[in-house]
Amino acid sequence: MTAKDLNPILSLRQIRKVYGSQEVLHGIDFDVGAGEVVALLGENGAGKSTLSRIISGAVQPTSGEMKWLGATYAPASPRAAMDVGVGMIHQELKLLPQLSIAENVFVGRYLMKGGRIDRHAMEERAHAGLQRLGLDVSPRRLVEGLSTAKQQLIEIAKAMTLNARLLILDEPTAALGGDETQLLFRQIERLKADGVGIIYISHRLDEIRQIADRIVVMRDGAKVQEFDSGDVPVRTIVEAMVGRSLERMFPAIPEPKDDVTLDVRNLSSPAKTFNNINFSVRRGEVFGIAGLVGAGRTELVRAITGADPIASGDVVLNGNVIKLRSPRDAIRRGIVLVPEDRKLQGLVLEHSIQENIGYANLEEVSRRGWVTSRRLSQFADAYIRKFGVKGRGGQNAGELSGGNQQKVVLAKWLARKPKVVVLDEPTRGIDVGARSSIYDTIMDLAREGVAVIVVSSDLEEVLGVSNRIMVMAQGKQAGILDRKDANDVSVMELATI
Structure with missing residues (x-):
């Protein structure tokens, strides 16, 4: 009809x-x-x-x-x-x-x-x-x-x-x-x-x-x-x-190194949104986190990146236990979060693309404590080109499409060359073309030896980009699946325990 x-x-x-x-x-x-x-x-x-x-x-x-x-x-x-x-x-x-x-x-x-x-x-x-x-x-x-x-x-x-x-x-x-x-x-x-x-x-x-x-x-x-x-x-x-033939959606996933970059040990939250979580992420590995809404995925990665408090357990970076009291502590140690709500938590929509990239990289765009428009423009424009942002540097971030806003968030954090990148719902509300570009960026990070964590409600996505997948259910760790063992059925069985 x-x-x-x-x-x-x-x-x-x-x-x-x-x-x-x-x-x-x-x-x-x-x-x-x-x-x-x-x-x-x-x-x-x-x-x-x-x-x-x-x-x-x-x-x-x-x-x-x-x-x-x-x-x-x-x-x-x-x-x-x-x-x-x-x-x-x-x-x-x-x-x-x-x-x-x-x-x-x-x-x-x-x-x-x-x-x-x-x-x-x-x-x-x-x-x-x-x-x-x-x-x-x-x-x-x-x-x-x-x-x-x-x-x-x-x-x-x-x-x-x-x-x-x-x-x-x-x-x-x-x-x-x-x-x-x-x-x-x-x-x-x-x-x-x-x-x-x-x-x-x-x-x-x-x-x-x-x-x-x-x-x-x-x-x-x-x-x-x-x-x-x-x-x-x-x-x-x-x-x-x-307007063109689509050959593939997900790029080839590189093999990670043997050494562990991030180790999460017995991690629990004060509000019990997650409890006794244990996993490690190797250098160059894409580690997926799956689960139903309310499973505690976002709360977990916010704690790992210093945004939320930790009740007990340890976050270990390159063999050293680190104490994270704020996102600033995590950023300084090389752990960055691309949040699920890019408009509210990822960008200042009323400010320019250049300014948004500069806010996360003040040491690169300032001289003796002063930000100069020339340094800001040169630095930010290089990353605008690198990430294929369709927009002018002086344009407000709020004027961009969702896919281009996400590219700006990625650009501002990846410009810091982090050791660990956490992406919470990286392609939510983003079109197919922009998704493909973001997946390519994730694989580029892995090839460069960055440890990447991807949280996604899109089961096809988390299966398509991950070397291993941890499934969460009701705040608990239901299991970790190797890529060869992970499929729609095996993930959902664990997610609904």
Whole structure:
């Protein structure tokens, strides 16, 4: 069933968008039918976000026509779009940390009773939405301190309370594990049955076959291909996205050396998010860490890199026990973390690419304590070229695509030539082309003798890049698998112990 077989609830014709002298959308035609899931795919910078922001009222098109339920549609704001039944879940989390979960779910549209906010009704409806998504947490709890995965589920629950006729889901599973993803898919099926149209944006192409009725592929601001089914081989989709034949996704993995760079012994956290963890990483080894959301993976690597406290156990670097009281201690010893939330923890989005690279390398860009624009420019621009960042040095980091932002985070830390690099969800929300570049960077580090730790919720990714994989379950170490023994089944068996 496609929008062509129905009267589309949303219809776009010849939508164009121009910023200055640059046209970023080139005459897009796009339809969504009631009860239809349309996958909108493309590399970062293809125009997906701009198109979805136009549909949701956040951006105005330069030209073209939109119709909603057969009538002219030109929302002047997201609120105007929401009022007619169009809602959007953004990839970037937009929750307010100092408000409760229920307040976040209903922010801007609080339920009222007798002239007062009806908190009881808000909490009941928010809790029901969260339970449908498998999140058992009090709606009165503040959002502050919740994991990225839980915040993502709250965003989804928020959208589902809109009673929308059309939902735009931008990377809704980027922070979710397998169980949470399947719960979301079941909710999508229920929404479809109720006649809700869904635009589904994702870089996890294996999901598309499960969820999509139709696929629209964009490249460089244009719609380049449309498939009348979601059952399309991943390779076919990828080649449409990148405009070329895709020979391989994961590069060859080099063999590590025999000597151990990092040794983690009996490590436990004060909050018991992980307990009694033991593993070692050899020089030139890529060590994967897998597990379901909430298994304690992120908390573990934050402790190893000095960001979180350690209750007991040791971190040993090149045979010496080290005490890490802060990330600065780890950085000085040659251990760096590329965090899972690049926007919040990895970059200063309002500052330039050059400045972001310089912040982690002040000794290289300053002279007698003073940073000079010439030294900063020369140093940063060399790494911008090395990592293939598509952006000018003076451009704000917040203006870049997700893939290019991640390259900037990598550039600023790898410029320090670290001994250990920890990558937490290194390709979350990143397109296929940028992923391939990041995988190449990981292998380059391994060949140079750097010990690399990769934490990923993408099982294919952690299998594809790792020499060995440690699986965590409920804060415990479930097992370590050699590459030859690791596959989808063996990892999931350990992850669900």
